Amino acid sequence: MAQISSVAQPHMQQIDLTTLNIQQLSTLKSQLDNELNLFQESLSSLKIAQTKFQNSGETLGQINSESEGKEILVPLTGSMYVPGKLYDTNNVLIDIGTRYYVEKDLDAAKDYFKRKTQFLTEQMEKVQVLGFEKSKIRDAIVEIIELKLQQQKSS
Amino acid sequence: MCEEVQRKLQSELDSFKNTQKELQKIVLTRQQLDGQLNENEIVKVELDSLATDAKVFKSVGPVLIKTELAEAKQNVTKRMDYISKEIKRIDDQIAVLEKKQDNHRESLQKLQHQFQQAQVKAAMQA
Known part of the structure; x- marks a missing residue:
């Protein structure tokens, strides 16, 4: 599947954003918007799962x-x-x-919930890093689109 | 001439959209399989970390049935194999569909070009 990243990677082709036309840029932008939405959704479901584990862990503490x-x-x-x-x-x-x-x-169970909570925290951090990178690219694309639109107007 | 090209364009567009729908459906299946594989992997890790005399249960409908740890491990491994195979199969299908979509897109562009030319010609004749 196609990937968009600001970091150079061996299997990826580098494209200068300024060489693309407005249509291509907006396609790219909507693709990134979709991905960002997906990240947001993943983050909230991860958060829900994490809360469940935390609750279970706390309940264990009462037993x-x-x-x-x-x-x-x-x-x-x-x-x-x-x-x-x-x-x-x-x-x-x-x-x-x-x-x-x-x-x-009880101890093993507590350890299990602790591990799961930690695992989810790690996953959430990963998603956040990715999302941050993508939103940076998205901002750059929006900027270039605006620039191009202005150029079109003035010419 | 103009109408003929338009008809072709329409049918090409329809098949392009169909391919697109098919692709979306299959990508969704692929994502579900990926999720299942992930879940099984996590369960496998958990089972592997258990002592050999650990009590493992499997839920069948509303009841829990006691299972041997080795059997549970075997079961999960088998399921992972099956899901991996399914993913491979689906990946092949995705590749085929993507190629089909690209072909449709190309011929669409060609037809669009033809259509425009035909329109210009018709306008000049009129």
């Missing part, structure tokens, strides 16, 4: 071996609950994706 035998209300549906007792509070089941669940003890 310890003393919680065993305590009463809880288990939701059967969104509006109906039945009483239950906590059992085996040293282990929890974690959804690791693709319908697989793993039993972990």
Whole structure:
């Protein structure tokens, strides 16, 4: 797939933006706009996923071996609950994706959520760096389009 | 002459748009597969980091069924292989469609040119 980057890369062709005509430039601009939108969407879904992991991690903090035998209300549906007792509070089941669940003890579970949160932070940083670079290119293109439009007017 | 070119132009434009739609659809499929592959990779890493006696469950509908760790690993690896193959297949299709689209675009430009010339000619004759 076509990529746009301000950093020179071996498999890419370097194009002087000023040599392109207005139509080409606006195509490029809309392509970049699309990509920037995609980045924005990715960032917000990453943020949502991260919040979920953080919440799970915090919930874990309230469970310890003393919680065993305590009463809880288990939701059967969104509006109906039945009483239950906590059992085996040293282990929890974690959804690791693709319908697989793993039993972990509390420390391992906490570590799991910490790792996941950190992983997502790294991914978000990557997307932010990319987005920043692309928006710089977009600004440059907008500037050149305006320049060209002015030239057209004055000539 | 003018009408004939216009008709050709229209049919070429239609097939160009069709190819474009097909391409969009297939690119979407490719993205979904990519996501699935990613998810499986993450699960594989997690499974690999587990002790051999770890308890693993698989959700089948509303119930959790206990699985052997080795079996789970095998299953995920198999799925990753399958998805990778699918991605390769889709990539080939994308390449074919992109070429088709380029061809259509080229002939479209040619036809547009012809159409303009025909119009000029018609205008001169009138």
